[in-house]
Amino acid sequence: MTGQPNPNRIVLSSDHTAIPLRQAIAAHIAAQGWVVIDIGPRTPESTHYPEHGKAAARLVASGDCRFGIILCGTGQGIMMAANKVKGIRCGACADTFSARMIRQHNDANMLSIGARVVGEGLALDIVDAFLTAQFEGGRHATRVAMIGALEG
Template sequence: MKIALGSDHGGFKLKEEIKKYLEERGIPYQDFGTNSSESVDYPAFGMKVAEAVVAGECERGILCCGTGIGISISANKVPGIRCAVVTDTFSAQMSREHNNANILALGERVVGVGLALKIVEVWLETEFAGGRHEKRVNQIGDIEAKYRG
């Protein structure tokens, strides 16, 4: 599984810790930036990661900003993306099992590195449960299609 990574300046340090985590476990990734803690605009990085996931260049994505909120909103504007802002391991598990989230968003100013890495671990290891949840995820796709134009 290849992971698309992205962050703004507010999530840069956390993204770098996640890169180390992935490297230690031999999980391939592509870093879409940013490459420093210099101020940048998060929508561009949310879009880059989302487009890589939708295009199939990467199976899933992980985004970081100060709260995880802004960058997740940006990613969720790309049809086919289900990006979940997560602050605990149970939500990480449920975002995969029930919602088939294909991007995880984390807030560097909200969760510490230790918890963030545990969230990443749970999120990467959890598979979509399918079944009754498949119907609901498909309904999300129907909403996207309705407003796509």
């Protein structure tokens, strides 16, 4: 990461399968006061999730955005692409407990959700759990540093 992340900016992106859910999440977090940078597609033509994951991850890694929320059908493929960007810790979550824990224990800076896995209500709860959780530091900071060291 090149600098301190912008404290109230979140980038959102997805492939074509997750446009409606991405837009619902964008409206939900904007209503909470977050500045939403939505870089995802607007039309349903097929797109490639690795490109969308990489683009969002670069905005988080650069510090332009504090967090990123990315979506594809399962949340897995786009998460894998995002995690290839140095400085990114992204987890795919289908429940609120995991979303809270990736922030508290792993200091995750990106969240991935599967639009074909969870419905809108649960997705919004997952986003809220992720955004309200705080990194606990302590023994977890050692482990996060170990993850970072794997980037080479």
